[in-house]
Amino acid sequence: xxxxxxxxxxxxxxxxxxxxxxxRREFGAEVEPFTLHLPVPELLAGVWIAVRETxxxxxxxxDAKEVVAAAVSSLNRCPYCLDAHSIMVLEASGHDYSDAxxxxxxxxxxxxxxxDVAEWAAATRTPGSPLLASPLFSSQDAPSFIGTAVVFHxxxxxxxxxxxxxxxxxxxxxxxxxxxxxxxxxxxxAIRIPKKPGASLELLPEAPLPDDLAWAEPSPVISAAFAxxxxxxxxxxxxxxxxxxxxxxxAAVQNWxxxxxxxxxxxxxxxxxxxxxxxxxxxxxxxLTALAPWRVDKTIVxxxxxxxxxxDRLIAALAWSSFExxxxxxSWL
Numbered sequence: 001x002x003x004x005x006x007x008x009x010x011x012x013x014x015x016x017x018x019x020x021x022x023x024r025r026e027f028g029a030e031v032e033p034f035t036l037h038l039p040v041p042e043l044l045a046g047v048w049i050a051v052r053e054t055x056x057x058x059x060x061x062x063d064a065k066e067v068v069a070a071a072v073s074s075l076n077r078c079p080y081c082l083d084a085h086s087i088m089v090l091e092a093s094g095h096d097y098s099d100a101x102x103x104x105x106x107x108x109x110x111x112x113x114x115x116d117v118a119e120w121a122a123a124t125r126t127p128g129s130p131l132l133a134s135p136l137f138s139s140q141d142a143p144s145f146i147g148t149a150v151v152f153h154x155x156x157x158x159x160x161x162x163x164x165x166x167x168x169x170x171x172x173x174x175x176x177x178x179x180x181x182x183x184x185x186x187x188x189x190a191i192r193i194p195k196k197p198g199a200s201l202e203l204l205p206e207a208p209l210p211d212d213l214a215w216a217e218p219s220p221v222i223s224a225a226f227a228x229x230x231x232x233x234x235x236x237x238x239x240x241x242x243x244x245x246x247x248x249x250x251a252a253v254q255n256w257x258x259x260x261x262x263x264x265x266x267x268x269x270x271x272x273x274x275x276x277x278x279x280x281x282x283x284x285x286x287x288l289t290a291l292a293p294w295r296v297d298k299t300i301v302x303x304x305x306x307x308x309x310x311x312d313r314l315i316a317a318l319a320w321s322s323f324e325x326x327x328x329x330x331s332w333l
Contacts, residue, residue, distance in 0.1 A: 003036045004162050005301045006311050010038035015203065019045045022200060026056060028190030033081065033155050036162050039311040040236055043319050045203040046229035050151045053225035057195035058144030060137065063093035064117045067109075068148045070101045071121035077294060078156035083166045083180075085152075091184035091191055098180065117145070124149050125258035127332040143219035147226065150330040157322035160293040161301075197221045207231035212327050230323070237320025240313045241286060245279050246320070248272055249286045253324045258332070261291050278307045282317065289321035 010016065016038060020030055027034075034051075037044035055065050066088040073081035079102075086098035093114065100108035106118035116136055123131040137145050168183065170176040198221045209216060209227040216223040237246060252271045261267050265288075272283035281303040288296045305314055 002164075003032060005298070005305070005314060006036070006039065006162070008311060010041075010311075013041045015041040015045055019048050019203060022052070022203075023048060026052065026190060026193060026195055028187040031084070031167070032163050033084070033159050036158060037315060037319070039315045040319070042204065042232040043236060043315060045200075046232040047151070047155070047319075049200045049203060049225045050147065050229045051155075052195070052200045053197060053222050054144050054147035054151060057197045057199070058141075058147065058219070058222060060141040060144045061092075062191060063089060064114055065145060065148045066092050067097070067101070067114050067117050068121040068145055069152045070097075071106065071118045072124060072149050072152040073156055074101050074104055075122055075125060076153065076156040076160070078160050079165045079171075080159050080163050080167060081152065081156055083168055083171075087180050087183045088187060088191065090180060091188045096177070096180070120145075121149055124153070124329050124333060127258055132333055139218055143216050143222040146215045146330060146333045147222050149333065150226075150326050153329045154319075154322045154326035157289055157293040157325065158318055161289065161296045161318060198224070201225065201228065204228040204232060212331055215330055215333060233320055233323045236312075236316035237323075240308065240316035241282055241320060242279055244275055245272075245282045245286055248275065248283055249290055249321060249324055252287055253290050253328050256291060256325070256328060258329070265295070281307050286317060286321040289318050290325040293322075 023030055023034055034044060034048055037047055055069060058065070066085050070082055070085040070089055073085060082102060086101055090096050090098070093111070095111070097109050097114070100106060101118065104122060106115050106122060109115040109118055120131050120136050123129040126132070135142065165171065168176060168179045170179050201221070201224050205228070206224065207227040207230065209223045210230055213226050213230060216226045248271050268284060268287050271287055272280050275283050285296065285300050285304040288300060301314065304317065
């Protein structure tokens, strides 16, 4: 599948080769939500570590965490990730809940715990929801489930902007159901491979955990994973976006209540009004990525890239902006 806006193949890199080897072995294939990060190998490593140590190797059942990934993807209107993780739910649980997840109708899920998990995940953009105030998980399992939700709030934004509508060749009807069954079988072997927690941490150096990721603290492995991811996000975000742009986006995200912004873009223009014309192009991309990724189009991307060329800079700007919003949702959980 073509990755939008990426203009050249990423060069071979030792870190990327190590990460891709783990992805092939433990996830089952070099799928695009990971490989779109190849222009910045440290970001590829960071997102893999965050996904592996929560969704794949973290405590809690894999089927329930896949339900979180799919329900968050439905909430964020990311059909690609919704299809991908509905496939994983099918293989991990033995049941096809794709229609219930796609329709935002968790009450249709027969399994009581998976239904509760889906309802919790669907509330992760509703701060103050009673569903978020009533813990579904043990203190041991909570970082795995919260981490899965947070990393998919990140991934959904990247995928919405850079990938197509589905990893499947068919998008409806019986052909889609057959394709889902085949894909579930394909990934089944990797799902069943035992995964030792912490095995990916050696890919990136140790880093301190920031206060706004404190939900990860009960798990030494998951806190170490997200600390590493945060460190490379901040490093490359600072290289891609000016301090003024990052401050403007951070302020807007801190005032965000989880709802979709107004249809007009006045809120965006007001937030970046004080920036230089060059930084306004970066500010539009960053703000829309964080709060309305479905509005990022080729005009927005070309305006950014004409001022700040390079695939690595584009990926870094999108990653930093996506993680700002994902961190904010984590603070509500």
